Amino acid sequence: MTKLLLLLLSGAKLSKLLLSGGTMLLSVLLYAWVYGWRYAVGFVALMFVHEMGHFIAARQKGLDVGLPTFIPFVGAWVELKHMPHDAQTEAYIGLGGPLLGTVGATVCYLLARSWNLDWLLAVSYAGFFLNLFNLIPLSPFDGGRITAVLSPRIWFAGVPVLVGLFLYRPSPMLLLIALMA
Template sequence: MKAWQVVSLGRKMLGKLALFLVGLIAMLKMGSGVTMAVSMVLSIFVYAMAFGMSFAIGFVLLLLLHEWGHLMAAKVVGLNVSRPVFLPFIGAIIRIKELPRNAKMEANVAIGGPAMGTLSALICLAFYLWTDSLLLLVLSYTACLLNLFNLIPCDPLDGGRIAVAITHRLWWLGSLVIGGLYLYTYNFFLLLFFLFSLYRIWKNVDLKDDYNYYHLTLSQRLAVAWWYFGLVIVLGATTLYIGAIFNGR
């Protein structure tokens, strides 16, 4: 990249970061219910300007279902979490109000989002096969890509919190994937994910300081692995199937 391109890219990154931080601070100062409603409406409005109202509503509902999966999983394991906050072109986030007791509990909460997201993708696909609605096919494909991305095994993505309950060595794979995606897209937030993932690898390279937290039995690790790789396989196969439908239309 030329010098002027680097400067221009840096300015755009700083501008996006500033907008993200201001929006996040403003949202968190409101009550949880109001925050969720306002952020949903704002996200729909922003996405509608870029992709149209029908897709915007469907996409935000997909994000809501993903986050609701986290909320339900957190309730099952007994954790208190906030309602989701939606940030345009970022996605949605929830805040865990109390720390999980171990990596298995954290992985269970993390799995809830992609599990619900996978279910929503399959439902959209089923209704497409019934109605032949292109919108539903696009939403199903979007849900697959969204949840596959979230399953990349690096922090702060869901995959990073799941993978560590299998083996922390998967973090290296996730960092390579995120780094490759950044070099391909030059997306600012991918760069943040990449740097954060490297920091987590450096900080917890052997996990000895938190041995009790990360110490799991083989059966616990296998249970998490079954869910993780099962979701990856289902989402990957569904993505390929939808891609074949697009090519045949």
């Protein structure tokens, strides 16, 4: 009976891994259809790095957190099983994604410049933009979680930033990245 229980529990963990990996693969396939496979793999990898920043930060604060789930052309997230008890923890977790994501985009940028790879340079720019966009001080973006430690009133500053982003010559790529945040 114990062996059956352990098998079921390991299957549950395997199913979570398959869900995360499956949604990641689906995202790569759909992005590749639009942008090519190299860009798709790089972009989804940077989204994964960003989400792992939240994952690591949540684990450091002792919170139970699930693996990233991806929805193509919408974004990705990690599910917190228990919400943070204070604004400081919320801000710490919110900052983890943009910090690690920016490190990942910087590595892509340096490799792209060293190896003269235009597609990797495009991936790095998209990664920088994705992390910067996520810092808009408006809920549910990471910036909204981070600024909540000061005051949720700061979210009102995020509205004109978001509106201005869409009104100032929005390109299709900009709109796509904005939807994925």
